[in-house]
Amino acid sequence: MRIEQGFQPSPFPEQNVFLTDPVLPSLLKRILPLDVSAKVLPDLERLGDDVINVIRPLGSGPLMAKPTITQYDQWGRRVDALHTSEGWRKMKAISQQEGLPAIFYERQFGEYSRVYGFAKMLLMVGDTQEVFCPMSMTDGAARVLELFGNDATKEVYDRLISRDPGKGITAGQWMTERPGGSDVSLTETTAVPLQEKHSYGDVYFLNGVKWFSSATDSEISVALARTDAGDAGARGLSLFLIPLRLPLFPSLSEPKPSPISNNIFIHRLKDKIGTHALPTAELSLEGTKGYLIGPLNKGVKSIIPVLNITRVWSAVTSCGHLRKCLEIAASYATVRRVRSGTLLLSDSVIHVERLAQVSLLYRALTHMVFGVVRLMGKVECNGPKGGEQDSLRLRMLTPLWEVRVHMEENGFGRAIRDAMVEKIWEGTVVVLALDLTRAARDPRVLKSFIQWAEDVIVSWALHPLIHRPGLILVGYLTSSLYLLEHAAWSWTQKTETKDVDVEVVKRWALDNGLKGALEDVQRAMESGDAKIELDKQIAFGAGPPLIGRAEVAKL
Template sequence: MKVEEGFQIVPYDESHPYTKDTVLPQLLNRLLPHKYLSEIESDLTEFGDFIVHHCRNIGDKVAPPQITQFNHLGRRVDRLHTSEGWRELKDIAVREGIVAIPHERKQEEFSRIYGFTKVLLFAGDSHEVLCPMAMTDGVARVLELSGTEQMKREIRSRLISRDSSLAFTAGQWMSERPGGSDVSQTETKALSITSTSNSVESDKRGSLYLLDGFKWFSSATDSNISVALARTGPFASGSRSLSLFLVPLRLPLLPQPSPDPTSNGITIHRLKNKLGTHALPTAELSLNNTKAYLLSPLNEGVKTITPVLNITRLYSAFTSVGCLRRALDIARSYALVRQISIPGGQSPLKDVPLHMTVLADITITYQALTHFAFGIAALLGKSECGKATGNEEARLRLLTPVLKAFASEKAVSAMEDCMTCLGGLGYMEEVGIGRLIRDCLVEKIWEGTVNVLVLDMIRASNKTFTVFMESISCPKEQIQDLKLEESISAINHSLNTLKEAFKPPLISAPFVQRLLLFLLGHTTASIYLFEHVIWGYTEQGSEGHWEIDRNVFKRYVGTSLENLCIDLEKLMRIADRKSRSKDDTEIVYGIKPIASKL
């Protein structure tokens, strides 16, 4: 039989990423004032069209970067070559205002919601271009808060530009070989040279230093600038002797960066050979008398770089959710056209109850993560515009690491289910779900693993639970009208369980802490889903989607909270915590062999 003979799989067409999404249009209708929604809706629709008809073709031109370390004369050149597709996707992100929108603030505090909507739409087709965009966004915020006027005028203006011929991108160099996420072991040293002949330049952009060290994991190696931590005090002081620096990758930086990649003493040891994010140039960099400008107060680098981490963690969460959106859309579209045999004839997968149960569960996860992510984006927008209350600032601080960890864990698992919904076809590279999974696995690691984020959550947990209780307050008659008493009872039970678990000494028990984060994540997502149900019921009535939203909320609460509460309560009853930790070690490495009597 010839390949063109016999059965042929019917092609499927993915739907519009914005107008046909199951959650975004209604969610924005709730979160945004009408005047802002009417301003941006056409742009989101046009961007969705552009993604479907153009971005996916550009993806065919994306390839891993390469490096030429030496030229034919043996001179060190370190020329980084990125693919045409990667460069085009970066230009699209700049022109679409991925970084510009939240800094232009034309929609005031709602600009963050607008910007992250574009991130969500673009994530599944971006090939991780959003990684340098995240760092660029974060560095622009740090410069706004801590940069000199010259830095803001010369550099920040380019970081937030929509002109791809002028725009800068930024990197973030924190990870080093001794510490990974533990920056207290940073080896890179900084030496002040402000008193030299460069003092005129230093006075304009800041105090000039020379950096010497090795950055083990530097994403966005093709950027124009980076921020880096370096030691300005004794090593014994750990993170308390680190300062933050602005590092040009090439000198001169302006009016145009030098074409010589090694002009600022930065050499590329090698490009990382990664499981995913293959298009993203990630390298090991050596800094040798590299000129940099002091950006933080002396020895306050960790505090100063915090806004970068908050923003990049949100990008990480939205990338996870956006890639899940794309994988789910592929699975939904396939279910419309794939015919299977059933008793009595043929049927599309969408009419097979067992298959739709799986897709419904994935959709519920996607909707919960989306509501959670936009809830935190709204808080960030308020914070940046000076409109957040004290309680909202506390929630933002607590929930940012929770969202990042929670979204990365749940999205990848749901994407695996999307892949299986296509059977063997889903495992093929051409479909794209495999790439989405590989790329999103890094979101479980980048900007902190779950364990790192758990510890960050605990540090921020002082003012949390009264805020949560306030956020679910609602007239009892509405809960009764919507038949939500059981679900609200489950949320209250979860909140009470969390209250007890966050108290000393339980909060310091390692075997409780991870489960705490996931229960807090599920509870927060449930609360945001609940808010949307109430809004739909009160604002839109029978014309809205509130009945569907109510079913999503009830099923999410029913499948997520109850078992987690039971598991956490069991762990909370363990009295001998030292024995539990000893048991864990023995399980992992085995019990010591019994000594021989001979």
């Protein structure tokens, strides 16, 4: 029998990813003004076709490959030439042409520009091989220069937000080092001021090792380095703008600068579980020139906009991977037959129940993430003083996201690997939990969050949804508030999906572990030293501490 003979699996139909999305069209209809919707929705519908016809084939095709590095030329000279695939470069160009991150800074739609841009990203990200990693850092660097830059850095800023791939540049973010990981207080990289003036800012020589650079093919990076030798913690750090090559913008008559022209050396490319097309490297800075951004010794505060922005990109990334997996699973269910070909999966009660559970998760997380996205847009356009409550709530909600995502040829395997790796970039769950705790300690932040929750509840005071489970749900999970907010709008507007939207809230409250999450919080509050000791024994074994080799030798 030839391989083409016999049973062949039916290909699942691939349709416009925007029009078939179970969440995004309705969500945007609710939160976008009519004049904005009239321009944004047709563009998203166009993009929905492009994802299927252009972006998906590019992301999964032969043009997309792992990067490589040539560290020495044929004469034994150090060159550190980084080679990325044609597919990767084309994908970056597509992102820039689609306006990511340009949309956020053109602000054609004011505070809704963030919603528009991230809606595009949600549709694209599952097929882009994590090209939005460098684009997220480019967004963060642009925001830092918008806040702290000067007239001279305006050219850098303009190129970061350019839609023209021929002029546009991308940025990296160098924070992670060997001693500390996410703990920047242990940063070893030092910065020594030079007796040299530059229009970008004060010039420093940087020396150190950056253990994880996720956009090594970028033209610039922002990086933390220690400027106060007397302070070994985070307070002695400053933020720098670093060109990967010098000069940063050579004239057309000048040769292309060497990859090591700013004394930045690639130790090796990382061998990662996912994000294979993305060039991630270990770098050493050996007398690298950097330009001070923001106040001296205030680097952590200066880089916070980058962290907040990349965390939101990371959240949308995880939702986007879940969106694609759900899209494929739901579509395949319409063509796959079981029970000797007598039953479509879409008619299997058990299978449909599982798809409904995944869809429920996607709905909850997408509403939560876009709630944060909307807040970010409002704060950037109105400023902290123009919307203090929004700023406080944004501070608390930014670290509050976690998405679970779940085959190789159909993209599931890569989606799992990419999403898992990408989540780590923005801090572990523990790091994000600590960040949330710090935010909640500010009474203004908590007050703002509670006031918003009460406003949503009041809007439902006369509707049948507010029963005891709903009230408990509203009190404990932010995602439920956003689902509730959407259901309130849907019910009031008498949309076609109003019953589904209400049912989503009820199921999220009753059937998907939220009551268990509340019980976990209660148990944690009631736990004492005895539980802590038992945890240690469970993790490390009961009995006295293990003795070391030196102690064994004495016996």
